Amino acid sequence: MKANRRMYSLPYNGTNPEWFLQEAEKRKNNIDHVYCELPLTESNMFSHVRFLFDGKKNTGSKQKANPDPEKTNLKRANYVKNCAEFLRISKGKVRRICPVNAMYYRYDTEEELKDFVISLARAANYYQLEGFILSDYRMAVLLHALLPELEIHTSCNAYQWNLRQMEIWRDKCGVKVFNPPREILRVPENLKKMHDKGYKLKCLINEGCLMGCPNSFNHNLSIAMSCSAPILSCCQNGIADLFRANWILPRWQKYYDEYVDIYKIAGRNSEGDYPFKCMDAYLTENNDMSLSELMISGTIMFAHRMLPKEILQKITIDKVPDKLLSCECSSCEQCKLCQTILAELIPEEYHSRFVFKVNVEK
Structure with missing residues (x-):
C-alpha cells in the first residue's frame, strides 16, 4: 500500500472545535473517522478521559485531592462542551465514531443497563453519529437491536x-x-x-504499553470501575523495557x-495539535522524532x-x-540488543529506576 492511501482513526482531544475540524478536513483523505467523547449531558461523559480532570494526583501509593476542585470542574465541563460543539459542527464533514469503551459498566439491574443503552441510542440520533466504539458485549447487543444501521466498532478493551x-x-x-x-501487534500471524x-481490523499504533505487561487487564478494569491504578507496571526489568512496547513505528507500517x-x-x-x-x-514515515514526542502512555509515560x-x-x-517486529521479546536475556542501544543513551545513574520494585511495610 502507498503511504498516502493509509487510513487513520484520529482522536478529538477537547481542543478548539473549529480549529480541529479545519485541520481534520485538510487530511480527510486519510481519516476513516474521528473518535470523540460522547457528552451525554453538559457536564458528564462516560469515559476514562474524565480521569484527566478528576481532581486527584497520583503520589506513589497515596492520592491527594486537587486543592482547586472548582478549576478541575471547569476544565472538565469545558472539555465536554467542546466535544458537543465538535460533534455538532462536524456532521457531514468527517465521520464521527464515539467511544463508550470502558471494559465494564456497572448496573445493578437489567433495566438500568437497558436505560443506559437507550440513552446512547438517543445521543446517536441527536448528534447523527456514524457509530460507536464499544467494549461491553451486553451494550453492543442491545444497541444493535435498537439501531441496527449504526456502525459498531470493538475497542481493544x-x-x-x-x-x-x-x-x-x-x-x-x-x-x-x-x-x-494491544498485545496482538507483536503476534502478526494472529492479525x-x-x-x-x-474481518476489518483497526490497530492502535502510538501507545507504549509494555509487551507482556502483567497488569494490563487489571489496569483497564480498574479504570472502568472508577478506581486508580497506583502501582505502575510499565517497566519491569530495566531500561530495555523502554523499547519493548506494543506500538507500530511509522517505518513499520508497510509490514502491517x-x-x-x-x-x-x-x-x-493529549493537548494542542x-x-x-x-x-x-x-503519513510521512518520520524516523527522526524522539519517541517521547510521538508515543504516549505505558513505557513512554514511565x-x-x-x-x-x-x-x-x-x-x-x-x-x-x-528486530522487535518479530522477536516477541522472547529471548531478551540472550539478545540484549535493546539494553545495549539504550545503555548508550541513558546514563547509568538512571538505570535502576526502570526496575520494578515492591516496597511494602507491615
Whole structure:
C-alpha cells in the first residue's frame, strides 16, 4: 500500500472545535473517522478521559485531592462542551465514531443497563453519529437491536483474541470493525488469520504499553470501575523495557498494511495539535522524532517520570531496532540488543529506576 492511501482513526482531544475540524478536513483523505467523547449531558461523559480532570494526583501509593476542585470542574465541563460543539459542527464533514469503551459498566439491574443503552441510542440520533466504539458485549447487543444501521466498532478493551469471539460479535452485534488488544501487534500471524477470515481490523499504533505487561487487564478494569491504578507496571526489568512496547513505528507500517485496515492514533487526553503531529509523522514515515514526542502512555509515560527531558530527546525513532517486529521479546536475556542501544543513551545513574520494585511495610 502507498503511504498516502493509509487510513487513520484520529482522536478529538477537547481542543478548539473549529480549529480541529479545519485541520481534520485538510487530511480527510486519510481519516476513516474521528473518535470523540460522547457528552451525554453538559457536564458528564462516560469515559476514562474524565480521569484527566478528576481532581486527584497520583503520589506513589497515596492520592491527594486537587486543592482547586472548582478549576478541575471547569476544565472538565469545558472539555465536554467542546466535544458537543465538535460533534455538532462536524456532521457531514468527517465521520464521527464515539467511544463508550470502558471494559465494564456497572448496573445493578437489567433495566438500568437497558436505560443506559437507550440513552446512547438517543445521543446517536441527536448528534447523527456514524457509530460507536464499544467494549461491553451486553451494550453492543442491545444497541444493535435498537439501531441496527449504526456502525459498531470493538475497542481493544474488549480483548478479542480468537476468531470465534469475533464471529459472535459480528453475528449478534453487527460489528463492522474489530480492534484487537494491544498485545496482538507483536503476534502478526494472529492479525493475518483474522484478516484472512474477512474481518476489518483497526490497530492502535502510538501507545507504549509494555509487551507482556502483567497488569494490563487489571489496569483497564480498574479504570472502568472508577478506581486508580497506583502501582505502575510499565517497566519491569530495566531500561530495555523502554523499547519493548506494543506500538507500530511509522517505518513499520508497510509490514502491517496487508492486514491492518485502519491505524488508530491514541490521544484523547493529549493537548494542542498532538493528534495531527502524530498522524503527519505516520503519513510521512518520520524516523527522526524522539519517541517521547510521538508515543504516549505505558513505557513512554514511565520514562517521562524517570528521565530528564534532554535525555528523552536523544531517544529517537531510528534507535528502535527492527528486530522487535518479530522477536516477541522472547529471548531478551540472550539478545540484549535493546539494553545495549539504550545503555548508550541513558546514563547509568538512571538505570535502576526502570526496575520494578515492591516496597511494602507491615
